[in-house]
Amino acid sequence: MAAAIDEGVGKVRRPELLNKIDVEVGINDALLLTSEDGILTALDDRTLRVWLRRQTGKYWPSVCHTLESSPTALYYYEPSRRLFCGCDSGLVHEFIVADDFNKITLECTYFGHQIRIQAVYFSYRHELLLTACREKKLNCYSTNPIDENRQNARGSYTLASMGMSITMDETFRQCFIGDSTGNIHFLKLNANNRFEPNKPLSGHTGSVQNLLWDPDTKWLYSGSFDTAVIVWDLAAPQGVAVELNGHSDRLVGISYDNLRKLLLTCSADGHIGVWPMNVKRNETTIWLENDSCQICRMPFFWNIREMWTQKQIGLRQHHCRKCGRAVCDKCAQTRKALPLLGYETVQRICDDCIKTLRNDETVPLASFYDLRQGTIKMDYRQGKKVMMSIGTDRTIKMNFRRENIEFFGKDNVILRGWLYCPSSSSSSSSSQSAIVMTHGFSGLKEMGLDEFARTFCCDGNFYVLVYDHQTFGSSDGQPRHDINPYSQIDDYSYAMNYLENRLNNKNISIGIWGTSYSGGHVFVVGKREKRRIKCIVSQVPTISGKNNLARRPQWQKILAEDQHCLYENREYIPIVNQANENMDLSNSFYHFFVDKYNCNEWINHMTRRSIHLYSQYEPWKSLIDLSPIPLLMIVAKQDTITSTEDQIDAYEKQVLEPKRLVLVDGGHFSVYPNEQSFEIVVKEALDWFIKYLK
Ligand SMILES: [Zn+2]
Ligand SMILES: [Zn+2]
Numbered sequence: 222m223a224a225a226i227d228e229g230v231g232k233v234r235r236p237e238l239l240n241k242i243d244v245e246v247g248i249n250d251a252l253l254l255t256s257e258d259g260i261l262t263a264l265d266d267r268t269l270r271v272w273l274r275r276q277t278g279k280y281w282p283s284v285c286h287t288l289e290s291s292p293t294a295l296y297y298y299e300p301s302r303r304l305f306c307g308c309d310s311g312l313v314h315e316f317i318v319a320d321d322f323n324k325i326t327l328e329c330t331y332f333g334h335q336i337r338i339q340a341v342y343f344s345y346r347h348e349l350l351l352t353a354c355r356e357k358k359l360n361c362y363s364t365n366p367i368d369e370n371r372q373n374a375r376g377s378y379t380l381a382s383m384g385m386s387i388t389m390d391e392t393f394r395q396c397f398i399g400d401s402t403g404n405i406h407f408l409k410l411n412a413n414n415r416f417e418p419n420k421p422l423s424g425h426t427g428s429v430q431n432l433l434w435d436p437d438t439k440w441l442y443s444g445s446f447d448t449a450v451i452v453w454d455l456a457a458p459q460g461v462a463v464e465l466n467g468h469s470d471r472l473v474g475i476s477y478d479n480l481r482k483l484l485l486t487c488s489a490d491g492h493i494g495v496w497p498m499n500v501k502r503n504e505t506t507i508w509l510e511n512d513s514c515q516i517c518r519m520p521f522f523w524n525i526r527e528m529w530t531q532k533q534i535g536l537r538q539h540h541c542r543k544c545g546r547a548v549c550d551k552c553a554q555t556r557k558a559l560p561l562l563g564y565e566t567v568q569r570i571c572d573d574c575i576k577t578l579r580n581d582e583t584v585p586l587a588s589f590y591d592l593r594q595g596t597i598k599m600d601y602r603q604g605k606k607v608m609m610s611i612g613t614d615r616t617i618k619m620n621f622r623r624e625n626i627e628f629f630g631k632d633n634v635i636l637r638g639w640l641y642c643p644s645s646s647s648s649s650s651s652s653q654s655a656i657v658m659t660h661g662f663s664g665l666k667e668m669g670l671d672e673f674a675r676t677f678c679c680d681g682n683f684y685v686l687v688y689d690h691q692t693f694g695s696s697d698g699q700p701r702h703d704i705n706p707y708s709q710i711d712d713y714s715y716a717m718n719y720l721e722n723r724l725n726n727k728n729i730s731i732g733i734w735g736t737s738y739s740g741g742h743v744f745v746v747g748k749r750e751k752r753r754i755k756c757i758v759s760q761v762p763t764i765s766g767k768n769n770l771a772r773r774p775q776w777q778k779i780l781a782e783d784q785h786c787l788y789e790n791r792e793y794i795p796i797v798n799q800a801n802e803n804m805d806l807s808n809s810f811y812h813f814f815v816d817k818y819n820c821n822e823w824i825n826h827m828t829r830r831s832i833h834l835y836s837q838y839e840p841w842k843s844l845i846d847l848s849p850i851p852l853l854m855i856v857a858k859q860d861t862i863t864s865t866e867d868q869i870d871a872y873e874k875q876v877l878e879p880k881r882l883v884l885v886d887g888g889h890f891s892v893y894p895n896e897q898s899f900e901i902v903v904k905e906a907l908d909w910f911i912k913y914l915k
Contacts, residue, residue, distance in 0.1 A: 240619040242272060242280045249293045251617055253602045253609045256299060257322060259283075260609065260617060263292035269306055271322050283322050288314070296341045303328070303364075305350060307338025313352050315364065333360045333374040340398075342387040349375075349414060351396060353384030359398055359406075361414045375414035380406055388432040390439070390455075397422075397441055399429025405443055405453075424451050424462055431475045438498075442484060444472030450486050452498075464505040467494050467565035467587055474599025474610075481679065487599035487610065491592035493620075494565070500586055502563055506545035511538075514549040516571060521547070541571035543578070560586040592620065621675060628719035630691055630698075630712040637695035638666060638688025638716075640723070641678035654730040654755075654914040655684035657716045661737025662704060662763075662835075663796050663827060665694040668818040672894040673734070676903050681911050683732075684724065686716055694822050702793065702824065704831035706742060706838045713746040717753055730914045734758045734906065737863060737889070741840030747850050748843040756913035757847070758906045760855035760892050764867040766838035772861070776832050783829055793826040809862070813890045841871045848877035853909040855883045855892060855902050862889040881909070 247265030254260065258274035269292050271284040290310035297304050302318040304325065311334030316325040334354040342351040348365040361376035384406070386399040396416070398406040403425035409417040427446030434441055439456035450465040450472060465486070474487035477498075486494040509515070512524040514536065520527035522535025536549040542559055548571045555575045556567040565587045570578065595613035608620045623639045630636040656677050658670055666687045674685040690709050691698035713733060721727050731753050735743035740762030747757045763769065770776055775798055797810045814823060844852075854876070856868045872882050883905045885891065885898035892902045 240274070240280065242617040244615050244617060246615065248597070248611045248615060248617065249291060250295045251598065251600065251609065251611050252295050252297050253600045253607065253619075254297075254299070254322075255602050259322060261295055261297055261304065262617070263295050263306060265291050267291045269316075269325070271318070271325070273322055284318075284325050286316075286325055294338050294341045296343045298343050298345055301345065303343065303345075305341045305343050307334075307341045307352060307354075309337045311335045311338060311354055313338060313341060313350070313362075315350075329364075329366075329372060331360075331362050331372050331374075333362075333377070334358060339383065339385055340387045342389055342396075344389055344391050346391050347394065347410075349410070351387050351389065353380075353387055353398060355383055357381070357383050359384055359387075359396075359408075359416065361410060361416065363414065376410065376416050378408060378416040378418070385428055385430050386432040388434045388441070390434055390436070390441075392436065397432050397434065399425075399432045399443060399445075401428045403427055403429060403445060403447065405429055405432065405441075422453060422462075424453075424464070425449065427471065430471070430473060433475050433477055435477055435479065437479060440498075442475050442477065444475040444486060446471040448472065448488065450475060450484070450494075450496075452484075452502075461504050463502045463563050465494075465496060465502075465563045465565075465587075466568075467496075467589065468492055469566075473597055476599065476601035476608075478601065478603040480603055485599070485601050485608065487592075487596055489596060491594045491596045491610070491612075493590040493592060493599070493608070494587050495590070496587040500561075502561055502586075505563055506543065508540040508545050509547050511547040514552055515546040516548050516552040516573060519549050519551075521549075539569055541574055542568040543570050543574040546571060557583045558585060560584065565589075590620075592618070594618075621671075623671075623674075626686075626688075626719075626723075628688075628715065630696070630715045631708045634691050634698040635696065636688045636691065636712060636715070637697075638686060639671070639674065641674050641683075641685040641687075643678055643682040643684060652915070653684065653724055653726050654732070654910075655686065655720050655724070656732045656734055656910060656914075657713060657720070658685065658687045658734040659690060659709070659713070659739045659742075661735075661739050663693065663702070663814070663823070664737070665689055665818075665823050667694070668813075668823070669893040672899070673903055673906070676907055677910060681907050681914075683910060683914065684720065684729075686720055688712075688716060700828055702826055702831075703828045704738070705834055706738065706840075707834075709739065710742045710745050710749075713742065714750060717750070730755045732756045732758065732910045732914050734760075735762065736760045736892070738763050740863075741838070744840045744843040744847060744852075747852070748846045751850060754850055756851045756853070756909060758853045758855070758909055760902055760906070761857050761860055761863055761889050762840070762854065762868060763838070763863050764841045764871045766835045768867055769863060770836045772864070776836070779829060779832055780836060783833065792829050794829050794832070795825050796827050797825050809888055809890050813893070817893075817895075841867075841875055844871055844875035845877070849879065851879040851881075851909070851913045852876055853881045853883065853905065855885060855905060857885055857887050857889055857891050857898065859887060859891075860889045881905075 250263040252261045260272045262270045269286045270282045272280040273283045290308045292306045294307035304316040307313045313331040315328040336355045338354050340353045350362040350364050352360045357380045359378045360374040363371045383401040384398045389396050394410040396408045405422040407419040425445040429445045431444035441453040443451050448468045452463045454461040468488035470488040470490035476485045482499040484496040513520045521538045528535045553569045553571040555570045596610050598611040601608045626640045627637045670687050674687050677683050678685045689696040692701050692703045733743045740759040743757050743759050854872050887897045891898040
């Protein structure tokens with residue numbers, strides 16, 4: 222039985238770092254791009270830079286544009302590539318970003334502010350630009366290129382204090398401006414782009430750094446230096462404001478994922494909160510004021526008259542977070558989280574309320590992650606499921622919610638990998654489902670499996686376990702780089718044991734995924750584990766070691782040399798051999814392992830016996846016994862490594878229903894991220910898992 226070595230339960234988890242940019246100058250603002258693996262930065266050295274992720278995995282600037290003063294606030298409208306950039310001088314520039322991100326062209330400069338721009342907002346629908354600067358001025362410009370004089374403000378409004386954040390309800394042309402004292406100004410823009418002020422929304426006691434409008438729910442989210450997030454439901458007849466309390470430092474970023482209905486919040490101490498918003502929370506209770514405890518009637522310390530009458534020392538006043546009554550310390554000893562009232566951390570509850578408190582009222586709804594670093598801003602792109610944070614150490618980090626885990630595999634070897642947890646916390650144990658994934662022949666999890674796993678986790682709401690095979694990458698096992706299909710097959714079962722223990726659920730629905738060599742393993746695992754496995758996805762699978770070997774003269778030669786010591790020979794040979802007679806094979810191998818994933822931990826060698834084990838491995842023989850487990854087989858049309866013909870032949874002759882065959886363009890390696898057929902295969906696999914695991 223596998224045991225979980227690091228349970229990780231109850232801890233504030235650390236999100237997995239995907240990438241990091243050392244900018245080395247002060248970062249005023251930054252945004253993630255959606256269409257490209259890239260970032261826009263506004264830096265303190267007067268430059269505006271576009272960073273793109275290169276083949277090496279590192280980010281390098283493709284644009285470095287120097288301005289008259291440092292850029293301070295950015296807004297990027299991706300569909301028409303319009304970039305608005307407010308500066309320290311008070312100027313606001315509009316740039317057009319070139320298709321290839323290698324150039325930005327100045328389109329217009331907007332005047333009217335004399336001092337540092339704090340926030341910019343662009344509405345494509347109304348062709349207008351809103352800007353707020355340090356001198357408490359809010360301006361509105363037309364951005365329509367046909368408008369003469371568009372560089373001068375149409376409307377202007379002076380706030381009582383500095384505007385820090387801007388958003389807009391574009392349907393009703395209502396602007397929201399968070400200020401440095403905690404107010405949210407609420408202004409209507411009339412047809413002439415003039416501001417008509419309404420009563421501000423008050424609730425925060427610290428600077429409102431972040432505002433976000435969700436047009437679907439008509440909810441306004443505000444994040445403040447007072448550590449709270451307020452959800453303003455402006456569509457409700459009386460207006461409802463729910464406070465979200467869970468951070469203990471100033472809010473520096475909020476973002477909303479409307480596909481998964483999640484609010485992401487970030488505080489200056491680097492804590493990330495993930496709040497499901499499809500739960501009904503109640504408005505935070507208003508605190509009542511009284512001169513004596515509303516339970517035991519003991520006077521509070523300012524109630525001199527009652528203290529004298531009762532001959533009592535005055536007590537401090539506290540408030541029950543559930544009923545809001547004023548109570549003394551003795552009458553409110555219990556501390557509980559009240560997530561349905563927005564309190565994710567433990568709060569004071571009075572003795573009366575504790576008697577009627579239901580268990581479900583204290584179950585946490587939000588989850589928290591710790592970046593373990595001072596943070597000044599956060600941005601999130603739901604399509605990419607990637608979060609970017611700007612650290613106080615002048616770095617930009619890209620993070621994803623993924624845990625490092627380890628568990629015992631066959632022969633007590635420690636296997637290491639990643640566990641991706643779905644975002645919805647409401648799923649009951651009967652509906653939990655998980656996917657176990659490993660890479661193919663010598664592949665490491667860093668070589669493209671993250672993109673698959675993220676899609677399965679985020680779009681399918683599955684737990685996903687990805688790990689390195691024994692003797693490879695982060696997993697233990699000796700001799701290193703020994704490719705043994707039989708222990709790799711057994712380890713799938715150990716991984717499933719780990720999941721069952723970790724999630725404390727013996728009835729979890731499990732799907733398995735394999736590619737290339739492990740695409741063959743999943744046939745064998747499926748046959749053995751019929752009780753536990755609910756469906757299988759196999760892409761470009763190994764069908765027959767014997768047939769494949771016939772296409773690899775280099776390996777035949779090695780086998781011939783080793784005839785007398787087949788199993789014992791632990792010498793190493795290269796996996797990718799450029800001197801291979803079959804250039805087509807070696808070129809695509811070489812590109813995948815060496816050029817594309819220039820992964821430090823991947824080493825171009827394996828034990829000689831790996832080839833012997835390969836030559837005798839015939840996973841197709843398990844296919845006939847797989848039914849009724851549904852099998853999706855993905856085959857590349859020009860696969861010369863595991864052979865398109867062998868795969869189709871095995872699928873047609875050996876696999877019983879339910880089954881599905883998907884043929885995609887390209888060769889053996891076309892099914893990995895950034896290759897021609899990746900988008901198709903990941904979608905097909907996701908649909909298969911959703912169909913049979915849910
Ligand atoms: Zn009391
Ligand atoms: Zn109470």
